[in-house]
Amino acid sequence: MAHLTLRDVRKTYGYMEVLHGIDLDIPSGEFVVFVGPSGCGKSTLLRTIAGLEEISSGEFRLDGALMNRVAPAQRGIAMVFQSYALYPHMTVYDNMAFGLKIAGLPRREIRARIERAAESLQLSPYLDRFPKALSGGQRQRVAIGRAIVRNPRVFLFDEPLSNLDAALRVATRIEIARLKQAMPGTTMIYVTHDQTEAMTLADRIVVLRDGRIEQVGSPVELYRRPANLFVARFIGSPAMNVLAAEAQGGTRLRLPDGGLAEAPFEIAPGTALQYGIRPEDLRPAAPGEAAAVTGRISLIEQLGEVQLAYLEAADGAAPLVAKLPGTLPLATGQRIALAPRPEAAHLFGEDGERLRPAARIAA
Amino acid sequence: MTDISHMPAAADDAVPARAPWALLGRAMLQALLVAIAALVLYPLIWMAMNGFRSNAEIFNSPFALPAHWSFAAYAAAWQNGVSQFVLSSLVVTGVSIVTTVFISAWAAYGLTRTTIPGQPLVVGFILGGMMLSPTVALVPLVRMMQDFGLYNTHWALILLYTAFRVPFTTFLIRAYMLDLPRDLDEAARMDGASEGQIFRKIILPLCRPILVSCVILHVLFAWNEYLFAMIFTNSPETRTLPVGLTSLMSKHGTDFAQVFAAMTISALPIVIVFFLTQRYFIRGLTEGIGK
Numbered sequence: 327m328a329h330l331t332l333r334d335v336r337k338t339y340g341y342m343e344v345l346h347g348i349d350l351d352i353p354s355g356e357f358v359v360f361v362g363p364s365g366c367g368k369s370t371l372l373r374t375i376a377g378l379e380e381i382s383s384g385e386f387r388l389d390g391a392l393m394n395r396v397a398p399a400q401r402g403i404a405m406v407f408q409s410y411a412l413y414p415h416m417t418v419y420d421n422m423a424f425g426l427k428i429a430g431l432p433r434r435e436i437r438a439r440i441e442r443a444a445e446s447l448q449l450s451p452y453l454d455r456f457p458k459a460l461s462g463g464q465r466q467r468v469a470i471g472r473a474i475v476r477n478p479r480v481f482l483f484d485e486p487l488s489n490l491d492a493a494l495r496v497a498t499r500i501e502i503a504r505l506k507q508a509m510p511g512t513t514m515i516y517v518t519h520d521q522t523e524a525m526t527l528a529d530r531i532v533v534l535r536d537g538r539i540e541q542v543g544s545p546v547e548l549y550r551r552p553a554n555l556f557v558a559r560f561i562g563s564p565a566m567n568v569l570a571a572e573a574q575g576g577t578r579l580r581l582p583d584g585g586l587a588e589a590p591f592e593i594a595p596g597t598a599l600q601y602g603i604r605p606e607d608l609r610p611a612a613p614g615e616a617a618a619v620t621g622r623i624s625l626i627e628q629l630g631e632v633q634l635a636y637l638e639a640a641d642g643a644a645p646l647v648a649k650l651p652g653t654l655p656l657a658t659g660q661r662i663a664l665a666p667r668p669e670a671a672h673l674f675g676e677d678g679e680r681l682r683p684a685a686r687i688a689a
Numbered sequence: 690m691t692d693i694s695h696m697p698a699a700a701d702d703a704v705p706a707r708a709p710w711a712l713l714g715r716a717m718l719q720a721l722l723v724a725i726a727a728l729v730l731y732p733l734i735w736m737a738m739n740g741f742r743s744n745a746e747i748f749n750s751p752f753a754l755p756a757h758w759s760f761a762a763y764a765a766a767w768q769n770g771v772s773q774f775v776l777s778s779l780v781v782t783g784v785s786i787v788t789t790v791f792i793s794a795w796a797a798y799g800l801t802r803t804t805i806p807g808q809p810l811v812v813g814f815i816l817g818g819m820m821l822s823p824t825v826a827l828v829p830l831v832r833m834m835q836d837f838g839l840y841n842t843h844w845a846l847i848l849l850y851t852a853f854r855v856p857f858t859t860f861l862i863r864a865y866m867l868d869l870p871r872d873l874d875e876a877a878r879m880d881g882a883s884e885g886q887i888f889r890k891i892i893l894p895l896c897r898p899i900l901v902s903c904v905i906l907h908v909l910f911a912w913n914e915y916l917f918a919m920i921f922t923n924s925p926e927t928r929t930l931p932v933g934l935t936s937l938m939s940k941h942g943t944d945f946a947q948v949f950a951a952m953t954i955s956a957l958p959i960v961i962v963f964f965l966t967q968r969y970f971i972r973g974l975t976e977g978i979g980k
């Protein structure tokens with residue numbers, strides 16, 4: 327059992343504050359993924375949890391016990407490093423045994439644990455090899471094995487797949503998903519900036535930006551109801567289209583270039599807001615239907631099942647993307663009118679926060 | 690490939706035209722290397738050879754090979770104090786290797802792996818020790834050693850060799866440790882290793898190439914060091930080889946065979962050490978300084 331509680335956790339390097347007060351609860355057995363752009367503090371947060379970085383202020387509790395000053399090894403936390411950090415002068419067996427020997431476990435117990443872990447990670451044939459004689463994927467598994475044998479309460483991964491090629495990445499991702507099922511009581515925290523990894527592995531995703539939590543929620547929640555523009559743009563690929571809009575009274579919205587759209591709820595006329603629509607929520611407008619956007623297709627990415635149509639953007643703006651059925655006959659240069667599904671619209675205030683029906687009189 | 694097949698004539702011409710020059714270049718290079726080797730090795734071999742001859746033979750035909758191999762000069766040298774000097778040198782070099790390399794490695798670990806306030810200053814202070822000239826420090830050091838009661842003991846030399854070699858050795862090891870990935874320390878820390886265990890079980894084994902280089906450099910220094918050895922020792926029991934040889938020469942200076950034999954004995958260990966470890970030596974040195 328391992329329930330993590332972070333309260334107003336801050337981390338400063340010299341005068342620079344990198345984490346600005348993180349509040350987070352992670353229940354036992356949950357698989358949490360930290361995502362965010364590079365330099366937002368994912369690794370730093372993970373390392374403060376591991377105990378490799380001291381917490382500058384705030385509290386970190388594990389099952390209620392204050393961990394701020396507890397040595398890393400005493401926390402019952404194991405970590406898989408991005409570089410794997412295997413000891414190059416030790417065999418695979420010794421790599422896995424290192425922590426157990428230091429903990430003073432009897433040799434028989436050490437051997438039993440390592441053999442069990444090696445079995446489940448298909449490492450048994452490699453126990454006598456040195457890390458340099460292993461492939462990237464095998465090294466990765468050794469790093470995981472080294473963490474498993476310690477029976478940790480919490481498992482930390484810092485971008486464990488970023489050094490693997492695409493195929494191996496998928497295979498190892500599935501491996502990690504299996505691992506999670508095999509260890510239901512173990513809490514896992516996983517850092518990545520790969521969306522697919524985040525969406526497929528996570529029970530909950532924590533989106534970080536500049537040392538602050540932007541939103542915490544299940545993958546579907548983040549996708550369907552992003553709390554602000556940053557999360558809306560960050561989760562989902564291709565990213566959500568965002569257009570400046572103005573409320574026209576009722577649920578009518580005016581988009582640039584005379585486009586019209588429906589809001590899912592009423593908004594005071596004259597309110598300026600940001601209108602977000604995911605590429606897959608756009609479809610060709612039926613004849614006579616009011617189009618949200620019309621434009622010339624500048625590029626088509628045909629993916630077979632679907633195709634991504636990029637509309638020519640007004641100077642400087644990000645091109646608008648629509649995900650359309652792959653069978654639809656389209657050609658670059660063609661003008662197309664697109665209509666959204668009204669319930670799929672995401673509305674954000676000028677401050678970037680999501681608009682909710684309760685806050686409709688924002689003017 | 691394709692270019693050559695298009696122009697077979699040109700290719701045929703090119704090969705024999707270039708080959709003699711390449712061959713000549715190689716030959717000249719090899720000749721040069723052989724010449725350099727001869728230049729360096731000949732005096733040493735000459736010295737060792739003359740140790741097997743008698744004084745008369747040396748004077749009659751200095752450059753001849755020994756007519757019959759006589760170990761008399763070697764035996765005489767060995768009995769006339771060289772055995773003592775070898776022992777002293779072994780003790781002083783051996784103990785100061787251990788102290789120097791251990792202190793330096795530990796210091797380098799501290800300098801690269803901990804955050805102490807004013808660390809650049811500490812680094813500067815330690816490395817600044819390299820600038821200190823032994824000659825300048827000589828008089829105060831003599832007084833100190835006399836006060837400590839260490840004058841004319843092996844300990845005096847061990848202490849001085851350690852003190853004067855720690856800065857340079859630390860400098861080399863530190864450069865090497867800076868390049869070792871921090872992840873390894875952190876992984877070990879997660880595994881529950883203490884600082885001492887990280888140092889002993891992770892960092893030291895990984896530093897082996899540079900440690901070997903440092904040992905060799907220290908052997909070269911300590912085995913041949915003359916100034917301190919001459920000032921701080923004055924009895925046959927404490928003298929190391931360089932000073933011992935000088936005293937031998939002043940006593941048996943006319944017996945060249947014996948002097949050559951003694952010199953050969955003193956040079957031999959270092960030559961052997963170097964040949965055994967030269968690969969390590971060069972690798973560790975270039976890796977350490979390279980960055």
Ligand SMILES: Nc1ncnc2c1ncn2[C@@H]1O[C@H](COP(=O)(O)OP(=O)(O)OP(=O)(O)O)[C@@H](O)[C@H]1O
Nearest residue numbers: 339342344362363364365366367368369370371519
């Ligand atoms: N030891 C340090 N001293 C000073 N600043 C640091 C230190 N370590 C990290 N930082 C800063 O803290 C911020 C967060 O770094 P962190 O490594 O946590 O980012 P990240 O989210 O893991 O990024 P990435 O996705 O690139 O790994 C960065 O701006 C970085 O410059």
Ligand SMILES: [Mg+2]
Nearest residue numbers: 368369370484
């Ligand atoms: Mg990182």
